[in-house]
Amino acid sequence: MNQKFAKDFTWGVATSAYQIEGAANEGGRGPSIWDTFSHTPGKTVNGETGDVACDHYHRYQEDVDLIAGLGVDAYRFSIAWPRVQPEGKGAWNEAGFDFYSRLIDALLVKGLQPYVTLYHWDLPQALEDEGGWRNRDTCHRFADYAAEFMRRYGDSVKTISTHNEPWCTATLGHATGQFAPGYQDEAMAYQVSHHLLLSHGLALQSMRALNSETPVGIVLNHTPTYPANPESEADRQLARLDDGTNIRWYMDPIFRGAYPQDVLAYLGDKAPKVADGDMAIIRQPLDFLGVNYYTRGYFSQANPQIPAPAAMGLTDMGWEVYPQGLAQHLVRITRDYLPPPIYITENGAAFPDRMEKGEVQDPARIHYLETHLQALRQAMELGADIRGYFYWSLADNYEWNWGYSKRFGLTYVDYATQQRTLKASGHWYRDFIARQRA
Ligand code: FCB
Secondary structure, eight states: OOOOTTTTTTEEEEOOOOHHHHOTTTTOOOHHHHHHTTTTTTSSSSGGGGTTTOOOHHHHHHHHHHHHTTTEEEEEEEEHHHHSSSSSSSSSHHHHHHOOOOOOHHHHHOOEEEEEEEEEEOHHHHHHTTTTTGHHHHHHHHHHHHHHHHHHHHTTTTTTEEOOOHHHIIIIITTSSSSTOOOHHHHHHHHHHHHHHHHHHHHHHHHHHTOSSSSSEEEEEEEOEEEETTTTTHHHHHHHHHHHHIOOOHHHHHHSSSHHHHHHHGGGGGGGOOTTTHHHHHHHOOOOOEEEOOOOEEEOOOOOTTOOOOOTTTTTTSBBBBBBHHHHHHHHHHHOOOOOOOOEEOOOOOOOOBBBBTOOOOHHHHHHHHHHHHHHHHHHTTTTEEEEEEEEEOOOOOOOOGGTTTOOOEEEETTTTTTEOOOOOHHHHHHHHHHHHH
């Protein structure tokens, strides 16, 4: 890469609570929908759960040392709502807040900036029992939780995101059933998506009402779509519809205050119920936008199963390595939405890593990182306002329905001993960041 990133560009690594913390029944934590789901037979690979995960709840200091050792500026992590409010309403759990206070202090002592996400999929089960995100009341419970977090930590954290990837919660959790709570009902999923967006708007309002200056935003997963045959009108339409459901369905209400017409037409009577005033609540100004990018979508009418060309290969998730999608997408959303400063809040790849003689050689991950950082640089040269990059993930962890079978980390985790070993890619990322600053 010829040109360097600016000195004040933020480098980081990311994780989420259920994927690393473990200690599912400690410190007064209440159950979440992921505890219920992962303990239901048949829902996850080998029936694996996040009960122990990376045992980060007990090993957070070692993990903070690991993060500091990478020479990054920032650490993105999430708060387990059921740890700080076991029932999702009512009493706060001080032992839960104590854990996050210790973690945040440990980060600050090392000069690391905390980038916090309030909701990375672990809804308190008590709220699910009352209808979860299908129930509009959950939006108000979320706004209360957000305000309480801001009240306590607004002065010590760098940014606060409301949701991580609401598309996943809505679609994978309520339409395909791959994720908790595991429903399979498209209309329900769209009602949930509306409630997630509404809860985001209400949370921005409740946090800003405290007069805090802490930047607030949201993290969206963007999988830009491509027609297999750009000459085919049918392929273009398929790609356009998927762009509508995964990208514009979230971006349009946030930035323009309306759902996209083509998706509403596709949904017909499956479209969500929207109360008067909801769209204005959703359309709050953002201080930043978080974009998670892993791969692209590839669409053919004639052959729905068509594999993407994958000239640069596939990851262990079966996701095509397609860095140019990141560059093109960032330029496109800059043009279409005039967004606030953007952070790449997740980008990374799983590969079947193995420890050999105490080392993990993962050249494919280094290649993934290098090419995506090049794409990022290119998007910035073309005018996209990108302020930071967070690799997913700091360490191998619990990959949801895939259990422990997918390794995304810069750090290898031996789950039997909980020993952490920095992979070759971790060394590469550390050296890359050092070069940017030299
Ligand atoms: C994202 C999730 C994150 C992790 C990565 C691989 O969709 O936000 O928790 O599972 O994918």
